[in-house]
Amino acid sequence: MSIPKKAKTQLTELSIRSLGVIDSAEIEIGSGLTVITGETGAGKTMVLTALNLILGSKSDPDLIRNGEDRLVVSGKFQLTKELIDQAEEVGGQVEDGELIITRSVNNQGKSKMVFGGVASTASQVSEFGEELIEIHAQASSARLAKGSVQRNLLDSFAGHEELSSTYVSFFEEFNKNRKRISELKNQLQARDLEISKLETLVNDYEKVKPKAGELAELDNEITKLGSIEALNTGISQVLANISGEDSSIISLLYSDKRTLETLVGKDSNLDKIIERFADISYELSETNLDLERYLANLEADPHRFDSLQSRKSELNAFVKKYGRGEDREKALS
CATH class of the missing domain: 3.40.50.300 (P-loop containing nucleotide triphosphate hydrolases)
Known part of the structure; x- marks a missing residue:
């Protein structure tokens, strides 16, 4: 042959x-x-x-x-x-x-x-x-011990180039499909991981249940409860000046208001000034009442203070874990 x-x-x-x-x-x-x-x-x-x-x-x-x-x-x-x-x-x-x-x-x-x-x-x-x-050099015959070389020599001797080429084509297709399967498995794993993260987020959100503007309200109330003594002292001092028994601002304003009212109708320009003076007196009186009500409702509440601090820590932990950016309120929305 x-x-x-x-x-x-x-x-x-x-x-x-x-x-x-x-x-x-x-x-x-x-x-x-x-x-x-x-x-x-x-x-x-x-x-x-x-x-x-x-x-x-x-x-x-x-x-x-x-x-x-x-x-x-x-x-x-x-x-x-x-x-x-x-x-x-x-x-x-x-x-x-x-x-x-x-x-x-x-x-x-x-x-x-x-x-x-x-x-x-x-x-x-x-x-x-x-x-x-x-x-070909010294020990070059050692190449013949390689399986790939032996297969090539055998295929060449038997004239199996076409069969070998077909096998290579199928093998490449096999490797291509195996690679694709591996990629799909990796994508599935990535999807499962993302789903797990979203489920954890939903569960944590349901536990915390943050509300819009809650952090700002917490900060305000915590600051208020932490400043009860200063608020009490400051407001009491102001009320003593405005409506105290001895020469209070309100009593002086009302006295001056009655004096000015006797001058109404004598000059239209003065009438406008007297009207503004009356409004200021009324506004100050209303402000005084608001301060008295605020002071009456002002009281220390250590248990409430601790509860607010605990809630703030819970919200901040949620923001730190899932939030993005420096705006804490946006991170909770």
Whole structure:
């Protein structure tokens, strides 16, 4: 049984500048066998090093030739139709079936990779480079122990490329669906968590049952109950001045009011002033009564004070847990 030869890629040109002992070198590689010979230290190893750098291996500024700022290596590869499509998919430019990969490393360790005229990364090129060239060195046969390599060799020998491609397609679809299922599960978990948070909010709201303007009312009453003594003393002093038994303001105003009333009708302009004076006297009298009623209802209530403080703490804890912004009343609404 004859097995058709599978099209392969080919390295056609290698350019090296300032790499190790090599100052500058251009190597053209034809079809068939190409042998590079030289004495020890001539730079044969640097050729393999250049290839590894081009194919995405780790860079090292120590590889730069003494006295130079950077090294530059590039390789030109003749691609198969399949690899041409793959290269163009990732943005690489392929001309006449040839792809150029360039790698530069400066003396600060910074590396730059250009894949078909487009900036790329060493890891991206490394994945593509596995299909470009195969380097055999010491212990290279250890690669054959990898399951993936054995499967590829077996599929290639048996001509199962189409079956393998179909399997890969189904496997990718499987992974895509598995990823989607995982995303949906995560979304469900996030939804359940959000529902749980909302349920906790509703339960806490039902327990606290805040009312509009309640915090302002609490603050006002707490301040009032905490200032009973000062309020009592201040209002009592004012009432003593306004309506006390000895020369109170109200008694003097009423006396003056009666005097002014005897002058009504003698001058229209004065009549207006007397009318305003009468209004002020009446307003002061009403204010005096309001202060007396307020003072009569003013009393200390320690139990009420403690209850208000407890309610305020409960509302503030709710605001701190669920509120947004600095306005406490808006946070409760």
